[in-house]
Amino acid sequence: MFTISALESQLDEVIQSCLDNKTKPQGSLGKLESLAFQICRIQQTLTPELNKPQMLVFAADHGVVAEGVSLFPQNVTVQMVLNFIAGGAAINCFCRQHGIEFRVVNAGVNGVLPEDNALINASIAPGTANFAKQPAMTLAQCEQALLKGAELVADRHQRGANVIGFGEMGIGNTTSAAAIMAKLLKLPAEECSGAGTGLNKAGVEQKTKVINRSLKRLKGTKLTPQQVLAELGGFEIAMMCGAMLKAAELKMVVLVDGFIASSAALVASKMEPYFLQYAVFCHKSKEQGHKKMLKAMGVDALLDLDMRLGEGSGVAVAYPLLVSAINFINEMASFESAGVDNV
Template sequence: MITPISTTLVTELQKKIDFKTKPIGSLGTLEKIALQIGQIQNTLTPELHQPAVVVFAGDHGIVKNKPISPYPQEVTQQMVLNFVQGGAAINVFCKQHNIELFIVDAGVNGTFDYTTHLLNHKIASGTSDYSEGKAMSVEACETALDAGRNVIQQLHLQGTNIVGFGEMGIGNTSAAALLMSYFTNTPIENCVGKGTGLDDKGVHTKGEILSEVFDFHKDQIETPIDALVSFGGFEIVMLCGAMLEAARLQMTVLIDGFIVTSALLAAHAIDNNILDYCIFSHTSGEQGHEKMLSHLQVSPILNLGMRLGEGSGVAVAYPIIQSAVNFLNEMATFESANVSEAN
């Protein structure tokens, strides 16, 4: 179970923020972030240790049989290799901000030489086609949740106290749209977007396919696990398990875009205390994401029109989060700087 965020120091934290050499509230969102991280760590002097981004990758069986993506399934494997070789956007941004990057093979339809930063938690070579049956078994779902937890436990042991999440998987915007529709009670047509670049006709076709899929499964779904079993990808399920474990361990959890937030919807349905530990990095350009954020009643840091995935929004937002902690710890107070306060 996730412990609700500590409010023991909230008054002292707010006083510390307000008495910095600035007008009250003038650092805006930075002040909210500083307050939240101080509460998460239950200290007036929070610190960010060994920040990490974990990208979970997996394939989706429906891609082989239905036109839901302009890219073929093998792109998932090719992009994982690109991550390993350091050529993706997430590599660039993590390197820029000294964030350690881990890639997890949750269920890619391909083979790899695994390393310290490319982790093997493969459940299978992709999920089953959910237009014909459930995406996975209950047993596979539980194994994936446990694998996500295990990844976070290892990071926690190495000293990481702030972790961001990303994903890679051709077809996973479709799985995310189905999960969004279920958890937010939103019509599927309002959840479906361009994904990796569908045109308007492609989006319409994708919506029709997913509407049929949703109707096929909806009467058999009674729990969050049922929804993950019906629609999820192995990478999405591992994300869900990882987020729940990170919050349980009182780590700061950085949320990326549309697909990562779909995993959070499931995690939130399992334990709604998770939101106390989450910072939302950005609003994705994928049309359903803003609706997800509104459903959760949360505000993201950035809105740059990004819809890449990979945890790219997390890595771009991280220095802002770092600035929030730094001003709380290093900025002078009116008293220490001998500056007169407002009347």
């Protein structure tokens, strides 16, 4: 379905030499240097650019909400999508601040939404089934979601974008993300399940029980990553996964938000191992499983601000760091050009 190439390494030494010869001690810009290196490597150039940055926030509802896994009722999903359309959410504020083009994608919201330029209607169905009792979606629905996500990214790429961020909205989706994590990484549900929208201890215990029931339902079955996604995912997670894979296939810089977006990236990395070379993980969520998920993928996040909002908020807040990374490699003097001694 997707073909993601390993990044070419011919320029690696040249990129590193360029970074090392800027007027600073080697490595003194820390993660900004690693970020600049990664962007140069993705774009195969010493003069990287960030063109027409995009933000896609995928929204969908989850049948597992019936199990009492969320502090908020399901109708908050559609209410928040309306808030996105009106421009009143945190992600809207941050995208406006940094000049990021924003769209919200209806991947499977259980509610009526208006036609609006800020909304892309790509609904697979009005929410998934309750995965504690049955597969969240059919394999055909999962494939449809993956392909639709890819289609949306291809459209953004055709319009000139080479950097794209991903966020989500969906009451119950931390339960889905934690279940995916537990199944793919073979971890106990207790290590993956967290407070989500603000559950107390009893709420987290209930969520954990529900995830364990779903894992018990799948016990002994050998599933592909895509089958795990169909069994436990949400339409927004599946569509986001396809979008991420297509962005990497097109050699775009892929910006990943927090816990739920990272679960989509985890599936993507299991489907196409080279995917991670294109992915920038923007912030470490306060959701307790995220740290272990990032570690399992062998990646680190740019920011750790105790955020757990979702919506792509971590992507938008981290985006200026990408701008700084390309600016210093494009504009900072070398020791030679500045006439500064290099020890």
